[in-house]
Amino acid sequence: MSVWFVTGASRGLGAEITREALERGHRVIATARDASAVLKAYPEKPEGLLAVDADVTRPEQLARAVEAGLAEFGRIDVVVNNAGYGLVGAVEETSDQAARDLFDVNVFGVLNTLRATLPALRSQRSGHVLNIGSVGGFATAPAVGVYGASKFALEGISEALHGELAPLGIHVTIIEPGGFRTDFLNSSSIRFEPATLPDYAAGAGPVREALAANDGLQPGDPVKAAKAVVDITEAAEPPLRLQLGTDAVERVEAKLALVRRELDTWRHTSVSTAI
Numbered sequence: 001m002s003v004w005f006v007t008g009a010s011r012g013l014g015a016e017i018t019r020e021a022l023e024r025g026h027r028v029i030a031t032a033r034d035a036s037a038v039l040k041a042y043p044e045k046p047e048g049l050l051a052v053d054a055d056v057t058r059p060e061q062l063a064r065a066v067e068a069g070l071a072e073f074g075r076i077d078v079v080v081n082n083a084g085y086g087l088v089g090a091v092e093e094t095s096d097q098a099a100r101d102l103f104d105v106n107v108f109g110v111l112n113t114l115r116a117t118l119p120a121l122r123s124q125r126s127g128h129v130l131n132i133g134s135v136g137g138f139a140t141a142p143a144v145g146v147y148g149a150s151k152f153a154l155e156g157i158s159e160a161l162h163g164e165l166a167p168l169g170i171h172v173t174i175i176e177p178g179g180f181r182t183d184f185l186n187s188s189s190i191r192f193e194p195a196t197l198p199d200y201a202a203g204a205g206p207v208r209e210a211l212a213a214n215d216g217l218q219p220g221d222p223v224k225a226a227k228a229v230v231d232i233t234e235a236a237e238p239p240l241r242l243q244l245g246t247d248a249v250e251r252v253e254a255k256l257a258l259v260r261r262e263l264d265t266w267r268h269t270s271v272s273t274a275i
Helices: 014-023 035-041 059-073 096-105 108-124 147-167 205-214 222-232 246-265 265-270
Strands: 003-006 029-033 050-054 077-081 085-086 127-132 170-177 191-192 243-246
Touching: 003 014, 003 059, 014 029, 014 035, 014 059, 014 077, 014 127, 014 265, 029 035, 029 059, 035 050, 050 059, 077 108, 085 096, 085 147, 096 147, 096 246, 096 265, 108 127, 108 147, 108 170, 108 191, 127 147, 170 222, 170 246, 191 205, 243 246, 246 265
Parallel strands: 003 029, 003 077, 029 050, 077 127, 085 191, 127 170, 170 243
Antiparallel strands: none
16 A cells, blocks of 8 residues: 555546545545545545645645645655646747746646655655656647646656656656546646737647647547556556557657657767867
């Protein structure tokens, strides 16, 4: 039995991960900005669920949530950084405030959660950090560049964290989902910046339209995704990255192929700069 700390646990993938962990007999400190939303998501009141208020942009709330979890369960074994949201808009169209608000949750919210939870994992010399990123954090696209940038940042944090925590017996995995049939594409989880510049209609427009039309039609099953996420915490050697969904695998493969082609094409220029 492990103790999980999950942010954004009231809906979407966070809710499914929480449910899967509970069904396997684990304990879960399930956080959301409003803990009542967590309780509403689990009306059956499963054993082992502790719902706690915690806005990831408020370090003092996260500290209290960790304290409550440790008082209830005595330890924390798995940290799931799931809280976050999407943003659609061409890079130039995205306002400074919208970009900063996004990074406050998707990046600084993760850092706040890590600062709150890692002392417990370090003291135990064991644990697993799961950062819920996106395939868009490995291969982004027009109209989602700033959102992709927030998930690219999470990739960099996770890679460094992996090296820092491995000597302490703590695993780190970044999850890279493709499209899953959650509420991510509706107004509760994604924000659209106004399309104000006609020049971007050709580049960003089709992606805007596809995202708006795809809500409820995503190819991925969030229940199966949650099972895969919980599965890797039981592996002796979990991966640094885990793609979820055929679409995610295809996009990563295409990006790797593009990088290889460009590396080979321009290798002579790259290596010509040595002293």
